[in-house]
Amino acid sequence: MTTTPEAVRRASPRSRRKATPPDPATPLLPATEPVRLLDPTGTPLRAPADYPEPPVEALVEMHRRMVVGRRFDVQATALTKQGRLAVYPSSRGQEACQVGAVLALRDTDWVFPTYRESMALVSRGIDPVEVLTLLRGDWHCGYDPAERHTAPQCTPLATQCVHAAGLAYGEAYQGRDTVALAFIGDGATSEGDFHEGVNFAAVFKAPVVYFVQNNRYAISVPLSRQTAAPSLAYKGVGYGVPSEQVDGNDPVAVLAVLTRAVAHARSGKGPFLVEAHTYRMEAHTNADDASRYRDGAEVEAWRDRDPVARLEAYLRARGALDDAAVAAVAEEAEAYAADLRVRMNAQPTVDPMSLFEHVYAEPTPQLVEQREQVRAELAAAQDEEGER
Numbered sequence: 489m490t491t492t493p494e495a496v497r498r499a500s501p502r503s504r505r506k507a508t509p510p511d512p513a514t515p516l517l518p519a520t521e522p523v524r525l526l527d528p529t530g531t532p533l534r535a536p537a538d539y540p541e542p543p544v545e546a547l548v549e550m551h552r553r554m555v556v557g558r559r560f561d562v563q564a565t566a567l568t569k570q571g572r573l574a575v576y577p578s579s580r581g582q583e584a585c586q587v588g589a590v591l592a593l594r595d596t597d598w599v600f601p602t603y604r605e606s607m608a609l610v611s612r613g614i615d616p617v618e619v620l621t622l623l624r625g626d627w628h629c630g631y632d633p634a635e636r637h638t639a640p641q642c643t644p645l646a647t648q649c650v651h652a653a654g655l656a657y658g659e660a661y662q663g664r665d666t667v668a669l670a671f672i673g674d675g676a677t678s679e680g681d682f683h684e685g686v687n688f689a690a691v692f693k694a695p696v697v698y699f700v701q702n703n704r705y706a707i708s709v710p711l712s713r714q715t716a717a718p719s720l721a722y723k724g725v726g727y728g729v730p731s732e733q734v735d736g737n738d739p740v741a742v743l744a745v746l747t748r749a750v751a752h753a754r755s756g757k758g759p760f761l762v763e764a765h766t767y768r769m770e771a772h773t774n775a776d777d778a779s780r781y782r783d784g785a786e787v788e789a790w791r792d793r794d795p796v797a798r799l800e801a802y803l804r805a806r807g808a809l810d811d812a813a814v815a816a817v818a819e820e821a822e823a824y825a826a827d828l829r830v831r832m833n834a835q836p837t838v839d840p841m842s843l844f845e846h847v848y849a850e851p852t853p854q855l856v857e858q859r860e861q862v863r864a865e866l867a868a869a870q871d872e873e874g875e876r
């Protein structure tokens with residue numbers, strides 16, 4: 489049986505939904521303080537009614553993925569020093585956000601990541617070698633986005649915000665209850681595409697969660713030069729999008745807030761915006777010297793809010809983790825890193841001609857000219873090799 493777009497439209501209750509005028513009573517404003525369920529030592533605080541604490545099994549799994557994710561991040565940074573990776577933007581310190589976003593979603597939901605989200609992608613179960621293919625410079629994307637429901641990591645700032653709106657709208661139009669989560673940095677919320685994406689999603693009730701990781705810097709530009717608003721979560725309000733802010737280094741709060749945001753989007757109420765207050769512990773990338781624009785005392789203050797130690801302390805106090813469980817997770821993380829090291833040290837074979845594929849559906853005359861030039865140069869080099 490073939491399904492025409494018209495048949496899909498007729499069958500879909502969502503697509504027939506009439507535009508409803510916004511309800512002025514809808515609460516849009518974020519709480520004045522970021523939502524927090526654990527203090528920095530891991531001591532639980534009273535959970536607000538809207539954000540019940542996630543089940544303990546989910547938090548144990550979150551801890552495991554955060555430990556493995558951090559070890560992956562350290563390994564990827566080391567690979568840049570060995571010349572095996574061209575560049576790596578670390579997300580050390582942002583583990584609660586990286587893993588919390590993945591755990592709040594179903595496998596069939598879509599993730600729209602930036603260059604910063606390698607940890608989230610490995611946490612989604614994508615092979616780390618495939619994740620690092622882009623950053624090694626071998627190919628545009630190392631995994632199959634359609635199969636993994638994960639868009640390629642986006643380097644042009646904020647363009648993923650409109651992609652997520654389009655995909656989410658399309659999914660709802662076809663009667664599926666898929667949610668799209670778009671990661672975005674604090675700096676990138678100044679880009680037009682962020683505003684266009686959020687506005688489109690709001691007007692067309694596209695099920696998107698815009699997840700702003702406010703790590704205080706856009707390369708060297710501090711937050712104070714990025715916005716005068718009390719919180720980046722206020723940027724949703726002007727578009728009619730309910731928004732919330734959360735302590736991004738509190739794993740329990742991050743998972744609780746994102747779970748609610750995803751449920752909101754899935755229920756057909758349109759997008760939700762979350763700002764997580766966190767901190768980039770490393771430089772922007774291995775090509776950046778962060779000591780030129782921020783001082784060590786600031787970094788040290790954030791070390792005390794480490795999300796991995798915070799969750800571990802809480803789960804130990806609850807009796808959900810003990811020494812043996814912590815050691816087993818550490819061992820798993822080491823094995824993961826060792827396997828990544830070995831596989832990243834194998835020399836990949838890449839066909840230089842593949843550079844010209846998938847750029848346009850129909851290659852432009854300039855591209856054809858460049859392709860033929862490279863083909864001729866490669867043939868000449870091969871002839872030279874043969875003569876030697």
Ligand SMILES: Cc1ncc(C[n+]2csc(CCOP(=O)(O)OP(=O)(O)O)c2C)c(N)n1
Nearest residue numbers: 604643644645673674675676703705706707
């Ligand atoms: C459209 C566009 N403009 C500029 C850049 C250069 N650039 C790359 S990363 C970056 C900073 C982004 O900061 P933020 O959004 O806070 O994300 P973070 O790197 O902190 O995760 C800039 C300006 C770019 N990639 N794309």
Ligand SMILES: [Mg+2]
Nearest residue numbers: 673674705706
């Ligand atoms: Mg930033």
